[in-house]
Amino acid sequence: MTNPSPKKVALVTGASSGIGAVYADRLAARGYDLFLVARRADRLEALCTQIAKAHGVKAEPIVADLTQEQDVARIETIVATQGDLQILVNNAGVARLAPAAQTSANEALAQINLNITALTRLTQAALPAFLTRKQGLIINIASALAVHSLPISAIYSGTKAFVLQYSRGLQQELADTGVKVQLVLPASTSTELWDLSGVPLAALNKDTLMTTEHMVAAALAGLDQGETITWPSVADASLWEKYEATRSALFAGTQAGKPAPRYQIA
Numbered sequence: 001m002t003n004p005s006p007k008k009v010a011l012v013t014g015a016s017s018g019i020g021a022v023y024a025d026r027l028a029a030r031g032y033d034l035f036l037v038a039r040r041a042d043r044l045e046a047l048c049t050q051i052a053k054a055h056g057v058k059a060e061p062i063v064a065d066l067t068q069e070q071d072v073a074r075i076e077t078i079v080a081t082q083g084d085l086q087i088l089v090n091n092a093g094v095a096r097l098a099p100a101a102q103t104s105a106n107e108a109l110a111q112i113n114l115n116i117t118a119l120t121r122l123t124q125a126a127l128p129a130f131l132t133r134k135q136g137l138i139i140n141i142a143s144a145l146a147v148h149s150l151p152i153s154a155i156y157s158g159t160k161a162f163v164l165q166y167s168r169g170l171q172q173e174l175a176d177t178g179v180k181v182q183l184v185l186p187a188s189t190s191t192e193l194w195d196l197s198g199v200p201l202a203a204l205n206k207d208t209l210m211t212t213e214h215m216v217a218a219a220l221a222g223l224d225q226g227e228t229i230t231w232p233s234v235a236d237a238s239l240w241e242k243y244e245a246t247r248s249a250l251f252a253g254t255q256a257g258k259p260a261p262r263y264q265i266a
Contacts (some may be wrong), residue, residue: 143156
């Protein structure tokens, strides 16, 4: 992104490890000062020290649990009022992979609160200032499971489907405003999320796993190429184009105003 201001700032959620930590390092290498948000203070502080030393930028740790109302509100304020903020990376997320009938209401709500509510609130907080400046970038990390559901992923897939549709709608709303939204849909990525999900990383097929470094590198390459939607592991880009064409045709097919003939309603 180009910016008339000499100062560039990015805020990354879920930054203490995995995808978020790699985003932090790569954005620092591009000259961005950082606000790094995560729950684990020790890891966050160590990462900030490491990044500041390696790249000569400022990296401020912000310890927060984005499933908690007070913490989300605190980060909202930072996002809304930090005048030099150019990039918001909504990376924080959680997966609890189990049949819905074996998932408590609290576990379901925890996924919804972090994967949907926090992401939405921070995005909404960023938009007014970005629109006023006619500049800004929001990177929303979804998942390949946004378009697919497994017997153990009904809740998680549902949350990521929201991120997909929310981001797609925003992209259309923000066309020609100077504010950009990149939607990133990684498949299986080697992060600690798996060991907390109920499906340990060791149980996955190693041939299907992408490193966090490769995932973020692909996402940023897609961003540099002007992509609004990035599938880091999908080699055949026409698959998404066909999916979109079929989706559009299906939606057009709903606009009939009467039941389909197969339902034989008198």
